[in-house]
Amino acid sequence: MASEQTSLLQGTLDMLILKSLSAAELHGLGIARRIEQITQGTFQVKPGSLFPALYRMEEEGWLTSTWGESENNRRAKYYRLTKAGHRQLETETERWGRIALAIARALEAS
Amino acid sequence: MASEQTSLLQGTLDMLILKSLSAAELHGLGIARRIEQITQGTFQVKPGSLFPALYRMEEEGWLTSTWGESENNRRAKYYRLTKAGHRQLETETERWGRIALAIARALEAS
DNA sequence: CATGCTCCTATAGACGGACTAGAGAAGAGT
């Protein structure tokens, strides 16, 4: 994942992938596009970051995949969340909230 | 850095260290304590994470250090921000703001 | 004094996730 020039948060990619799949199933590149869209261009996920993450998350049981055809008639692997994946999204969202709050407070401390 | 059980954000430790030194100079363990304090216990920085980070940041020119004596009469290395360090804190704070906003929006997207 | 505690700094080694930099297959357009 790259945001502008520098590299970014660890563990956040998983959350964004989970979120991007929470509404509908998508194939790999579709996930990348959706992440860019919902973060308004702040995060651009490259294949070398995306696919290893998808593989890992499928291993964890958060995703399942099926082969299908893309909008452009290409062979594409569609991912969707499992129940565990939905739970994981909730967990990570909550966790993110705590962390963001803690850092916000830290940054405004005297 | 450990928050509760799991490991955490990459790059965030630097920002918290810079912030903890923005008001006054501190020695290593003092920095760890201050981070725990200003994040209200959310982040607990362990020596194995802290000292490599301090070393790296001094290499980058964001910190300088001088040996002194701690409140408890122990030999302690006191760190303070350089001008570049102050600038870096601003940069990272701004960056954090953008990222946090982007993720917040992503998470509330339909 | 000697034993052990706490404070403080430090390092080795491993781990893990993201990065760069490709490759390859296959449909679409010319």
Place this chain on the structure above:
DNA sequence: ACTCTTCTCTAGTCCGTCTATAGGAGCATG
């Protein structure tokens, strides 16, 4: 045929954090 685009995938590397451990040195206690 040729190239472009779409889509998936991998190798190899990098870098920051983690666990675990070490060790000096002040201080207290018996």
